[in-house]
Amino acid sequence: MNRPLISTTKTSTDIAIVNIEINSDRLQEEIETLANFSEVSAPAVTRVLFSDEDVAARNFLRDRCREVGLEIREDPIGNMFATWPGTDRSLGAVGTGSHTDAIPNAGKYDGVVGVLGGLEAIRALKESCYQPRHDITLIPFTAEEPTRFNAGCLGSRMMCGAVTPEKALSLMDKEGVCLDEWRNRAGYSGDLAEVQCREGDFSAFVELHIEQGPELEEAKEDIGAVTAIAAPAGYGLRILGEGGHAGAVLMPKRQDAFMGAAEIALALEMLAKNSGSPDTVATIGVVEVLPGAINGIPNETRLEIDVRDISLESRDKVLEDFRAKVTEICERRQLRQVWTEFNCDPPATCAPHIVDAVETASAEFGLKCRRMVSRAYHDAVFMARLAPTAMIFIPCYKGYSHRPDEYSSPQEIANGVKVLAHTLKTLAG
Numbered sequence: 001m002n003r004p005l006i007s008t009t010k011t012s013t014d015i016a017i018v019n020i021e022i023n024s025d026r027l028q029e030e031i032e033t034l035a036n037f038s039e040v041s042a043p044a045v046t047r048v049l050f051s052d053e054d055v056a057a058r059n060f061l062r063d064r065c066r067e068v069g070l071e072i073r074e075d076p077i078g079n080m081f082a083t084w085p086g087t088d089r090s091l092g093a094v095g096t097g098s099h100t101d102a103i104p105n106a107g108k109y110d111g112v113v114g115v116l117g118g119l120e121a122i123r124a125l126k127e128s129c130y131q132p133r134h135d136i137t138l139i140p141f142t143a144e145e146p147t148r149f150n151a152g153c154l155g156s157r158m159m160c161g162a163v164t165p166e167k168a169l170s171l172m173d174k175e176g177v178c179l180d181e182w183r184n185r186a187g188y189s190g191d192l193a194e195v196q197c198r199e200g201d202f203s204a205f206v207e208l209h210i211e212q213g214p215e216l217e218e219a220k221e222d223i224g225a226v227t228a229i230a231a232p233a234g235y236g237l238r239i240l241g242e243g244g245h246a247g248a249v250l251m252p253k254r255q256d257a258f259m260g261a262a263e264i265a266l267a268l269e270m271l272a273k274n275s276g277s278p279d280t281v282a283t284i285g286v287v288e289v290l291p292g293a294i295n296g297i298p299n300e301t302r303l304e305i306d307v308r309d310i311s312l313e314s315r316d317k318v319l320e321d322f323r324a325k326v327t328e329i330c331e332r333r334q335l336r337q338v339w340t341e342f343n344c345d346p347p348a349t350c351a352p353h354i355v356d357a358v359e360t361a362s363a364e365f366g367l368k369c370r371r372m373v374s375r376a377y378h379d380a381v382f383m384a385r386l387a388p389t390a391m392i393f394i395p396c397y398k399g400y401s402h403r404p405d406e407y408s409s410p411q412e413i414a415n416g417v418k419v420l421a422h423t424l425k426t427l428a429g
């Protein structure tokens, strides 16, 4: 009995939706332009926080946002807020965005699709003559990648208060240059306490991103509606032993810091494989052996360790067992251990109403959508502490990411932008 009414409402929405036209050529041109702000030549991209290339990319973005008539604000850590004012400014903004920094020798699409795609979604909505009730704010976040300060998602982390201004000011890069100096060089200053958002600043957040995994491409699906985001724990671990001459010190007498570290690495792999959770992953991506001579027994080995899971319980159990194992190995081999915590974040659960909105939008455009988890972490993890949040994934070639051959096709990107625009429209009223 209600059917005719529902159907009428839906039809009127349909008409409005059909009006969303994505200008794929304009978007592709901008992606190419942004890729040129890089320390290395195309197709590779290196754009580290507050480098000249990062600053140039920020200038480019700011200009593009101004052209569209968005209100620009930048906070003291360099997060940008480009806002399309809604008709009721007392309401929390609907946020979208991602990052434009890139790790050394990365690709063109990680983060960029969410920033330039977010801008294109706003332009498309404006061109469709839609007027939002809530503000719609595009946020290019500062330093999603941990390259300079070993602190991933620095901008969004500070927005939700997960990093205090004092902690941020204590950050130092490998050359000993502190955060304050770097941000001043890039043109940012002011009280870092102002970075933290207030409750109600945002009513929702949705981030468009390449999947960085192979699931969508393998399943020939267009859109991933992300239901949960795995959170990483990152640690530095120094294993300290006794150096000596590689020929002169006999095996029973050795306290070899690298052999201990090697056993520790394999123990971590075993724990992750046997955690009972298919989502547990553990990686040691950095190993430094000191003094680093073929004829010198290593007196120190530095490891950087990353452990993730969608389930906090599974991840923390692996970490707990790993610490016990490291202690056992160190005692047996007469080594010492020194830990540094880089980050240890809980995973995020996405807001069901936004996941639904993403699915609905996909259906409206005839796109195949699946619900999935994000195994990489994103600024959305921290935005989820400020507002209901979800993510939209698009396929990328073979799941490649953080490498120069990272690729999503213009069509795949346009699909994601359409779904994002539709979702923003649903959320912004």
Ligand SMILES: [Zn+2]
Binding pocket: 099, 110, 111, 144, 209, 378
């Ligand atoms: Zn990213």
